[in-house]
Amino acid sequence: MMGHYSVTRKYARHLACGVCVLGGLFNQLSIPAMAQVAEPTTRLERITVEDENARGPDAGIVAKKSATAAKTDTPLLETPQAVNVVTRDQMEAQGASSVSEALRYTPGVQAEANGYDVRYDWLWMRGFNTYGTMWLDGLVLPGDPQNYATPSIDPYTLERVEVIKGPASVLYGRTVPGGLVNLVSKRPRETTYREASVRTSAFGGIEGAVDMTGALTEDGTWLYRFTGLARNMHGQIDMERDRSLLVAPSITWNPSTDTSLTLYGYYQRDRDVFSPRFYPAAGTLLPNPAGPIPRDIFMADPNADSFNRDFYALGYEFSHRFNETWSMRQNLRYSRSEQDMFLALVNPAFAYAGAPSNELSRVSAVSDDSASAFAVDTQFEAEFATGALEHTALFGIDYVRGVSDTNFGNSAFGDPVPPPLDYTDPEYGVDVPVPAFQRSGLQTQNQIGFYLQDQVRYDRWVGTFGLRYDMSEIETVDRMGGTSATNNEDEKLTGRVGLAYLFDNGLAPYVSYSTGFLPLLGTDRHGDPFKAQTTRQFEVGVKYEPAGARGMVAVSYFDLTVENALTPDPTDPRPTRPSNYVQTGEQRVRGIEIEGKYELTPEIDILAAYAYSDSEVIRTNNPAALGREMERLPKHQGSLWVQYRPDLIPGLAVSAGVRATSSYQTDVTYLPELRIPSRALVDIGAEYDFGALNADYEGTKLRVNVTNLFDKRYVSHCLNITGGSCNYGAGRTITANLKYTW
Numbered sequence: 001m002m003g004h005y006s007v008t009r010k011y012a013r014h015l016a017c018g019v020c021v022l023g024g025l026f027n028q029l030s031i032p033a034m035a036q037v038a039e040p041t042t043r044l045e046r047i048t049v050e051d052e053n054a055r056g057p058d059a060g061i062v063a064k065k066s067a068t069a070a071k072t073d074t075p076l077l078e079t080p081q082a083v084n085v086v087t088r089d090q091m092e093a094q095g096a097s098s099v100s101e102a103l104r105y106t107p108g109v110q111a112e113a114n115g116y117d118v119r120y121d122w123l124w125m126r127g128f129n130t131y132g133t134m135w136l137d138g139l140v141l142p143g144d145p146q147n148y149a150t151p152s153i154d155p156y157t158l159e160r161v162e163v164i165k166g167p168a169s170v171l172y173g174r175t176v177p178g179g180l181v182n183l184v185s186k187r188p189r190e191t192t193y194r195e196a197s198v199r200t201s202a203f204g205g206i207e208g209a210v211d212m213t214g215a216l217t218e219d220g221t222w223l224y225r226f227t228g229l230a231r232n233m234h235g236q237i238d239m240e241r242d243r244s245l246l247v248a249p250s251i252t253w254n255p256s257t258d259t260s261l262t263l264y265g266y267y268q269r270d271r272d273v274f275s276p277r278f279y280p281a282a283g284t285l286l287p288n289p290a291g292p293i294p295r296d297i298f299m300a301d302p303n304a305d306s307f308n309r310d311f312y313a314l315g316y317e318f319s320h321r322f323n324e325t326w327s328m329r330q331n332l333r334y335s336r337s338e339q340d341m342f343l344a345l346v347n348p349a350f351a352y353a354g355a356p357s358n359e360l361s362r363v364s365a366v367s368d369d370s371a372s373a374f375a376v377d378t379q380f381e382a383e384f385a386t387g388a389l390e391h392t393a394l395f396g397i398d399y400v401r402g403v404s405d406t407n408f409g410n411s412a413f414g415d416p417v418p419p420p421l422d423y424t425d426p427e428y429g430v431d432v433p434v435p436a437f438q439r440s441g442l443q444t445q446n447q448i449g450f451y452l453q454d455q456v457r458y459d460r461w462v463g464t465f466g467l468r469y470d471m472s473e474i475e476t477v478d479r480m481g482g483t484s485a486t487n488n489e490d491e492k493l494t495g496r497v498g499l500a501y502l503f504d505n506g507l508a509p510y511v512s513y514s515t516g517f518l519p520l521l522g523t524d525r526h527g528d529p530f531k532a533q534t535t536r537q538f539e540v541g542v543k544y545e546p547a548g549a550r551g552m553v554a555v556s557y558f559d560l561t562v563e564n565a566l567t568p569d570p571t572d573p574r575p576t577r578p579s580n581y582v583q584t585g586e587q588r589v590r591g592i593e594i595e596g597k598y599e600l601t602p603e604i605d606i607l608a609a610y611a612y613s614d615s616e617v618i619r620t621n622n623p624a625a626l627g628r629e630m631e632r633l634p635k636h637q638g639s640l641w642v643q644y645r646p647d648l649i650p651g652l653a654v655s656a657g658v659r660a661t662s663s664y665q666t667d668v669t670y671l672p673e674l675r676i677p678s679r680a681l682v683d684i685g686a687e688y689d690f691g692a693l694n695a696d697y698e699g700t701k702l703r704v705n706v707t708n709l710f711d712k713r714y715v716s717h718c719l720n721i722t723g724g725s726c727n728y729g730a731g732r733t734i735t736a737n738l739k740y741t742w
Helices: 002-029 088-093
Strands: 083-087 109-111 123-125 158-165 179-185 193-201 205-215 222-234 241-256 259-273 305-321 326-346 362-386 389-410 439-458 461-478 484-501 507-518 533-544 551-568 581-599 604-619 636-644 652-661 679-689 700-707 715-718 724-728 733-741
Touching: 083 088, 088 158, 123 179, 193 222
Parallel strands: none
Antiparallel strands: 083 158, 109 123, 158 179, 193 205, 193 733, 205 222, 222 241, 241 259, 259 305, 305 326, 326 362, 362 389, 389 439, 439 461, 461 484, 484 507, 507 533, 533 551, 551 581, 581 604, 604 636, 636 652, 652 679, 679 700, 700 733, 715 724
């Protein structure tokens, strides 16, 4: 208790000191003398679209601004870093029902990296796993790579999904080297909008949703929004159910044009009937004498098939403009997720008792996890000029306290196991023993960061300069090993510098350099805590925004290096399935990413993306990986999607897309036979607005989407050759959505 008190008191002192520093800066820069700074000789007008907001909503698939990459209202054209934005209209047109599905057409993102899964959003960016490290409205969500309670936000509640590529620590602190995913929620709007929809699929089931917003008072002082959804959908696996219930209310108070306060809540209840994704290589990726394992086989048992998760969040967003120079914002949220599961699954280590056959060895697993996060981010923004230079300066302090409580047990470690499963003639209703916990831990992280950024404009030049200083402390308690506690303490200075030039024709070449860090949980086999993982990236690119049209094309080259990466301990007795790690790794990714979103005509929208990734494991204690490419990172990834609204049939919109990846590796031993083959998947869709048929039906739309049109059977990953460590990707899925707006 004394240690916890001293840690909390230390961070409170830092936070109070930082507020004093920012307050002093505010007093200094808001004095009348600031107003007397000379006007610039040349003023560059920003390229904007009328009524466009950096948070959305967006009209169409093209976004022009973002508040994620710089924490200010900044055009993407002026941002010296690769940023991808998936708008609400794109999510709806492509029929995305998860964040992973929304990012299927985003370059450099391996969406659904763990295959078909109704529980989580498995995303790998530039070869790095983002599970347990995602943001919602600029604040980190609760999560931990070892925690099954990590929440999955439903995309129906979102206005956008935004991706910052590469290090983002200068504004967000601990971030994954490959990039940051920030989910942007729907918020109250003054214009009245109401919708109700019902969705189903060819597998069966139903989903109903409502979204309503508008003014509560005639003068627009009070606004509201309510989003709700109830789902009980079937999937490609027999007996599996995707069951969710969520409500997301919010209310905004605008006492003046300079002040705004939004209070919001979010509650999501998941009660899935779940079949674990643990298939063996023999029968999926490799041949099996008994034949291939069907994709629709239920691998659990009705006596052990539960996955329960409850996630809730409460917070506020406050903004106030003091004068023409100074404004401030503060975002605060507390969120918590609780999860428990009991499953029968194929043995992850040894799927067959002997040679591959029709009988799969099984174990049982149980978990009881929770994760919470308290996050607050306070920002002061100043817009002023010094001679010919225009400044948008940002000063901020953010604080995060995250708690991860994990309890996990697997009967593979000596407890009784359930009987094998014959996948050619499965029998259910068997006795599934509940295993004891083999892992029980509590991890608490306190992190405080002080950051400053200056976006400087001179004529057609735009410079972005940022620095951040973080202090992080992670306390780890191993309850199974007694009362042992380990502290990981890290302090790190990170930064970003970028420069762009805006041509009259819409071209904007840029160059940038950024650094990042990621505090790591756990210790080595000697009990010594790991140091923070560090990242550096050089990026050069060009963006193009056509004048008088809605479009954005971006091309970037990046060179990303990660140090202090974890590699297997050479003294570990299980080098192919290590349980201990040492910190001697270094990895590098060099690549090119291209994304173009263009509304060519009022009838045609086009989206094209390509990513080339040349990765290398430079230093590691795993001889099989040294000099090889990084896992789960295809060298080539590309996609093309087109939407067409024919003049001959008013109200109709049809779309088609293809997304493809080259082969890649997913197991640490780099066995050639476990290399995941290349694949190409085709998606189509159609939407009809019945208002074009008859005015009485105005606001009624029917949308049908078919993903993986040709039902290609593919494997997303295989972690080893002996156990249940593989999973299928999603097969052909047909959904229909009927929506009415008024």
